[in-house]
Amino acid sequence: xxxxxxxxxxxxxxxxxxxxxxxxxxxxxxxxxxxxxxxxxxxxxxxxxxxxxxxxxxxxxxxxxxxxxxxxxxxxxxxxxxxxxxxxxxxxxxxxxxxxxxxxxxxxxxxxxxxxxxxxxxxxxxxxxxxxxxxxxxxxxxxxxxxxxxxxxxxxxxxxxxxxxxxxxxxxxxxxxxxxxxxxxxxxxxxxxxxxxxxxxxxxxxxxxxxxxxxxxxxxxxxxxxxxxxxxxxxxxxxxxxxxxxxxxxxxxxxxxxxxxxxxxxxxxxxxxxxxxxxxxxxxxxxxxxxxxxxxxxxxxxxxxxxxxxxxxxxxxxxxxxxxxxxxxxxxxxxxxxxxxxxxxxxxxxxxxxxxxxxxxxxxxxxxxxxxxxxxxxxxxxxxxxxxxxxxxxxxxxxxxxxxxxxxxxxxxxxxxxxxxxxxxxxxxxxxxxxxxxxxxxxxxxxxxxxxxxxxxxxxxxxxxxxxxxxxxxxxxxxxxxxxxxxxxxxxxxxxxxxxxxxxxxxxxxxxxxxxxxxxxxxxxxxxxxxxxxxxxxxxxxxxxxxxxxxxxxxxxxxxxxxxxxxxxxxxxxxxxxxxxxxxxxxxxxxxxxxxxxxxxxxxxxxxxxxxxxxxxxxxxxxxxxxxxxxxxxxxxxxxxxxxxxxxxxxxxxxxxxxxxxxxxxxxxxxxxxxxxxxxxxxxxxxxxxxxxxxxxxxxxxxxxxxxxxxxxxxxxxxxxxxxxxxxxxxxxxxxxxxxxxxxxxxxxxxxxxxxxxxxxxxx
Numbered sequence: 001x002x003x004x005x006x007x008x009x010x011x012x013x014x015x016x017x018x019x020x021x022x023x024x025x026x027x028x029x030x031x032x033x034x035x036x037x038x039x040x041x042x043x044x045x046x047x048x049x050x051x052x053x054x055x056x057x058x059x060x061x062x063x064x065x066x067x068x069x070x071x072x073x074x075x076x077x078x079x080x081x082x083x084x085x086x087x088x089x090x091x092x093x094x095x096x097x098x099x100x101x102x103x104x105x106x107x108x109x110x111x112x113x114x115x116x117x118x119x120x121x122x123x124x125x126x127x128x129x130x131x132x133x134x135x136x137x138x139x140x141x142x143x144x145x146x147x148x149x150x151x152x153x154x155x156x157x158x159x160x161x162x163x164x165x166x167x168x169x170x171x172x173x174x175x176x177x178x179x180x181x182x183x184x185x186x187x188x189x190x191x192x193x194x195x196x197x198x199x200x201x202x203x204x205x206x207x208x209x210x211x212x213x214x215x216x217x218x219x220x221x222x223x224x225x226x227x228x229x230x231x232x233x234x235x236x237x238x239x240x241x242x243x244x245x246x247x248x249x250x251x252x253x254x255x256x257x258x259x260x261x262x263x264x265x266x267x268x269x270x271x272x273x274x275x276x277x278x279x280x281x282x283x284x285x286x287x288x289x290x291x292x293x294x295x296x297x298x299x300x301x302x303x304x305x306x307x308x309x310x311x312x313x314x315x316x317x318x319x320x321x322x323x324x325x326x327x328x329x330x331x332x333x334x335x336x337x338x339x340x341x342x343x344x345x346x347x348x349x350x351x352x353x354x355x356x357x358x359x360x361x362x363x364x365x366x367x368x369x370x371x372x373x374x375x376x377x378x379x380x381x382x383x384x385x386x387x388x389x390x391x392x393x394x395x396x397x398x399x400x401x402x403x404x405x406x407x408x409x410x411x412x413x414x415x416x417x418x419x420x421x422x423x424x425x426x427x428x429x430x431x432x433x434x435x436x437x438x439x440x441x442x443x444x445x446x447x448x449x450x451x452x453x454x455x456x457x458x459x460x461x462x463x464x465x466x467x468x469x470x471x472x473x474x475x476x477x478x479x480x481x482x483x484x485x486x487x488x489x490x491x492x493x494x495x496x497x498x499x500x501x502x503x504x505x506x507x508x509x510x511x512x513x514x515x516x517x518x519x520x521x522x523x524x525x526x527x528x529x530x531x532x533x534x535x536x537x538x539x540x541x542x543x544x545x546x547x548x549x550x551x552x553x554x555x556x557x558x559x560x561x562x563x564x565x566x567x568x569x570x571x572x573x574x575x576x577x578x579x580x581x582x583x584x585x586x587x588x589x590x591x592x593x594x595x596x597x598x599x600x601x602x603x604x605x606x607x608x609x610x611x612x613x614x615x616x617x618x619x620x621x622x623x624x625x626x627x628x629x630x631x632x633x634x635x636x637x638x639x640x641x642x643x644x645x646x647x648x649x650x651x652x653x654x655x656x657x658x659x660x661x662x663x664x665x666x667x668x669x670x671x672x673x674x675x676x677x678x679x680x681x682x683x684x685x686x687x688x689x690x691x692x693x694x695x696x697x698x699x700x701x702x703x704x705x706x707x708x709x710x711x712x713x714x715x716x717x718x719x720x721x722x723x724x725x726x727x728x729x730x731x732x733x734x735x736x737x738x739x740x741x742x743x744x745x746x747x748x749x750x751x752x753x754x755x756x757x758x759x760x761x762x763x764x
Contacts, residue, residue, distance in 0.1 A: 064197075142166050146166050187199040193230055207273060224244035321598045325445040334711065360661070402417070447595070488521045494517055495531060547559050554580050568657055651672060661695075
């Protein structure tokens with residue numbers, strides 16, 4: 001019996017020893033596992049097992065930030081960047097947006113430290129084991145980590161590795177940033193579709209609002225997009241987007257961010273958007289934004305970050321503060337649209353059934369050369385040449401009809417047309433350039449480079465050199481009054497003038513009003529009398545004197561020192577004319593036009609500021625007298641329709657201009673606080689109206705200024721200046737010098753009639 005008891009005792013003791021060994025092994029295994037997991041995460045965190053973002057990278061996450069272009073009052077004009085993205089702070093987000101995000105993506109966001117273990121176990125047991133779709137376990141912080149440092153395409157094991165790495169990054173992010181900063185970083189980073197990266201761009205793209213202005217239902221739409229930007233795009237898939245929006249709203253209701261009544265009201269509401277895609281081709285000041293982009297490309301080549309790298313306007317999120325006035329710019333663009341719908345219709349009507357249209361006065365062979373030139377400068381042609389296509393293959397493509405979208409003044413239209421026919425179609429369109437400058441500062445307030453940047457890329461404001469016609473005459477009058485001390489009341493005989501040393505060149509008037517009579521300068525300029533301009537050039541000043549003056553006023557393009565410049569034969573730009581004319585308003589002081597005031601980095605630190613250079617070009621007295629002369633153009637001359645048709649009440653001086661065959665129409669408008677130049681014409685000089693009814697500057701260009709000024713006067717936000725021009729205190733001069741009185745008015749014309757300047761009539 002004792003042996004049996006001992007035996008049992010030994011067996012029991014052996015079992016206990018085995019159990020202790022087993023438990024010991026279990027603890028050792030568990031300890032090794034914990035140590036391995038701990039070491040794994042330590043090595044992972046330190047970057048020993050592959051890339052791990054450093055402290056600096058977490059502090060400055062690498063995302064492509066578009067640079068912002070601002071107006072003079074801080075409105076965003078547009079963006080320059082690879083990704084249309086710009087960052088905003090938490091305080092700029094609407095509460096509805098924050099609540100929608102947390103309710104949908106991470107209800108326990110405020111309670112975890114980057115990893116929500118409760119959600120992970122829910123996914124593990126209910127989704128994997130229970131085969132129930134209960135959603136993912138990723139927190140907002142983990143999603144931020146994933147977006148900041150995207151996964152590489154790999155196997156399932158690799159995906160698990162990246163998932164673990166995201167846990168580490170998420171914990172690091174929670175230590176480095178506050179909850180508010182994580183929310184704003186996440187919303188700034190994600191892609192909402194339709195080329196909208198970041199919440200600020202998305203809110204503007206889909207609702208034309210700032211993020212802080214979003215309503216609850218709008219915020220729900222944008223948060224809904226995070227699941228699948230293409231599938232739930234409200235523009236392309238309104239019904240699916242609405243369904244997804246309502247799921248977000250139900251989550252907000254579940255977590256008591258909205259009341260029962262709000263929920264019922266919102267889920268039954270229609271999904272409405274205000275689609276405003278932010279592209280370089282659309283929006284306000286498109287030509288101007290391209291001008292800024294080109295400037296910034298050059299600026300970045302000579303400016304460096306602290307690490308020695310050049311700034312990158314497409315990725316560094318620079319903030320570019322410009323001189324453009326948002327309201328004025330919108331008014332100018334609307335003025336162009338209003339006038340051109342009527343003007344273009346008149347030109348189309350004139351061209352109907354006419355051989356060679358829209359060209360006039362040139363051979364078919366020359367017309368074909370223009371078409372061929374346009375083909376060879378097109379993107380399609382250049383790309384085909386790069387790909388090795390032969391000329392025969394290229395021409396076949398250009399003459400094969402395809403589906404395309406074309407520009408019309410009633411909106412874009414889908415059609416079937418060959419690329420060559422589209423080239424011919426666009427030759428029919430008249431175009432424009434318009435610049436307004438604040439004379440006292442040189443700040444460019446309005447910049448219109450053409451009628452539509454998407455379809456007409458050429459910048460007529462800066463690059464287009466066109467013959468300027470009678471708008472050049474004020475410079476001649478200024479020189480004559482400066483050199484010979486005559487005044488606007490000075491009288492000259494309205495008779496032909498001949499220049500023997502220039503092949504007996506004798507300019508002609510466009511009509512016979514008051515020929516042979518004595519007329520004062522104010523009447524002569526108001527009616528754009530060529531005889532008087534020629535007389536001033538011959539007897540009271542000289543071509544070289546006029547050229548010296550305009551050089552001081554900022555005009556740099558070549559001007560030949562010949563008498564015919566008195567009628568406006570030089571080819572100048574809209575920008576040059578606006579800047580030079582602003583000098584008269586600024587009492588003879590020329591301010592170099594500028595369009596950027598400062599550039600900062602994405603933290604707001606100023607990198608460079610800009611101010612206008614100035615020089616004295618003309619004395620105060622003569623400047624004022626020229627402005628007084630030009631007031632007569634508006635109050636009783638070729639620009640008088642500004643008063644009777646457009647009802648402009650502001651103080652305005654002006655000058656119309658029309659070149660041979662109505663090829664170029666100009667108008668210069670001067671207000672005490674704004675100098676504006678407007679040009680209108682075809683792509684080539686042979687594209688023009690056949691009569692003065694529509695072809696003169698007063699009909700082609702002046703209405704753009706008229707509509708613009710009328711809008712500015714009514715714009716309460718602008719508080720448009722209504723005072724007069726500054727008059728020198730020591731000037732003794734009668735401002736009421738008769739520009740009309742008993743004299744016939746309105747019968748003058750501003751057409752340049754150049755008989756011996758054939759070189760000026762070549763195509764541009």
